[in-house]
Amino acid sequence: MTNTDRGQWRSRMGFILAAAGGAVGLGNIWKFPYVAGMNGGSAFLLVYLVLILFLGLPVLIAEVMLGKATQRNPVGAFKALDHEKSPWRMIGFMGVLAAFMILSFYSVVAGWCIEFIIQGAKGAYSSSSSPEDVQKLFAALTSSPSKQILYHGIFISMTIAIVYAGVQSGLQRVCEVLMPLLIVILIALIVFAMKQEGWQKGVRFLLEPDASKLTPNTILAAMGQCFFSLSLGMGAMLTYGSYLRKEDNVVSSSAWVAVMDTGIALLAGFVIFPIVFTFGVEPAAGPGLVFVSLPGAFQQLPAGTIAGIGFFVLLLAAAVTSAISLLEVIAAYFVDEFKMDRRKVSIGFGFLCFLIGIGCAVSGNFFDILDKTSSNYLLPIGALLISMFAGWVLKREIAQSDFKDTKFAKLFGLWLSSVRFIAPVLVVLVFLNKLGVFK
Ligand code: PFF
Numbered sequence: 396m397t398n399t400d401r402g403q404w405r406s407r408m409g410f411i412l413a414a415a416g417g418a419v420g421l422g423n424i425w426k427f428p429y430v431a432g433m434n435g436g437s438a439f440l441l442v443y444l445v446l447i448l449f450l451g452l453p454v455l456i457a458e459v460m461l462g463k464a465t466q467r468n469p470v471g472a473f474k475a476l477d478h479e480k481s482p483w484r485m486i487g488f489m490g491v492l493a494a495f496m497i498l499s500f501y502s503v504v505a506g507w508c509i510e511f512i513i514q515g516a517k518g519a520y521s522s523s524s525s526p527e528d529v530q531k532l533f534a535a536l537t538s539s540p541s542k543q544i545l546y547h548g549i550f551i552s553m554t555i556a557i558v559y560a561g562v563q564s565g566l567q568r569v570c571e572v573l574m575p576l577l578i579v580i581l582i583a584l585i586v587f588a589m590k591q592e593g594w595q596k597g598v599r600f601l602l603e604p605d606a607s608k609l610t611p612n613t614i615l616a617a618m619g620q621c622f623f624s625l626s627l628g629m630g631a632m633l634t635y636g637s638y639l640r641k642e643d644n645v646v647s648s649s650a651w652v653a654v655m656d657t658g659i660a661l662l663a664g665f666v667i668f669p670i671v672f673t674f675g676v677e678p679a680a681g682p683g684l685v686f687v688s689l690p691g692a693f694q695q696l697p698a699g700t701i702a703g704i705g706f707f708v709l710l711l712a713a714a715v716t717s718a719i720s721l722l723e724v725i726a727a728y729f730v731d732e733f734k735m736d737r738r739k740v741s742i743g744f745g746f747l748c749f750l751i752g753i754g755c756a757v758s759g760n761f762f763d764i765l766d767k768t769s770s771n772y773l774l775p776i777g778a779l780l781i782s783m784f785a786g787w788v789l790k791r792e793i794a795q796s797d798f799k800d801t802k803f804a805k806l807f808g809l810w811l812s813s814v815r816f817i818a819p820v821l822v823v824l825v826f827l828n829k830l831g832v833f834k
Pocket of ligand 1: 623724
């Protein structure tokens, strides 16, 4: 297959927005605040930012580089760079497994957004409703498996329909519009949050250093979140990189994606925590945090209904662009490696994710197991192996070509030491710390 058959991004900006669209999703707006809230706020944030810089960014560059160099799927890329039976193709298999697990619970949460859009249309964000009303709505939703399964089914069908049609260019266009809109609505919400009595408390919660909150679990959660949010460790970014044009710069494109992804998570944090403290919501409330805190803010806005519905529509859209990249990892693997029909694969495996997701709608424990196993173990192990491959196996000329003759030439040594030593050592240390080795 030639490059033109596979399709390519129209421009470097097209790649950045599409990759950022894949990275930015529920992870930034739903998961980041609640995981930060459950893991000590500022302690979590500090570790998170350090990990994005020393672990996330180098691995992101490595994934995009491997994709661009081979123009293949995550299993094919390792075969092309090593050999047909290369053990490194395990990374691709693990990525497919992680994609199944993540998509199954991701779709259930995205389904919650549908309920919050419908409730908004019924007046949940008007001044006649109270924050307690919405908290009750959320509790009712999560204790109703049938409702959650219905919305989960709707969401997964939307995802399947887009991957089925293979609308690469449509996807790019959607991301170009949605990302800026999402940023605008978050900034508007920050302006609102700044005027609330909980603003200072919220900001302090995120920024005031408190070493006593730094536990092995906080560090593990921050690492899991770093990979989950940047969609790393499972070949999704490798696949996006495989559509880059030869002249596009891997390093600056990756840096932009990391900056946008982290920036949006921070914006969400600075919106949510002040609101949490203003309305007396518990910061460690868990997965419902965004859903039970923000409606209280919408109810006080003059155009609250429109703002609230708009917010959940955008969150749903951000979730769709990420879910597509998850299903795409599965589809690309089965289409390329087993010559299966793309349409059958999207429907068949999308349906399998629907079935697994039913377990998440019924049991919070099952939800937690899928979430934690994928984010805290599969993605970090995938990222560890990818960085070792890029650092120790990939031909140096290939890696260097993405730095040479660019303004990043001087950073090659730093990147190489990161993927060879810093990133693998960090992942191993976090695991050992979690196992209690340093106590
Ligand atoms: N990065 C996405 C988010 O933050 O919502 C989730 C995700 C998408 C993870 C795609 C992994 C992936 F391959």
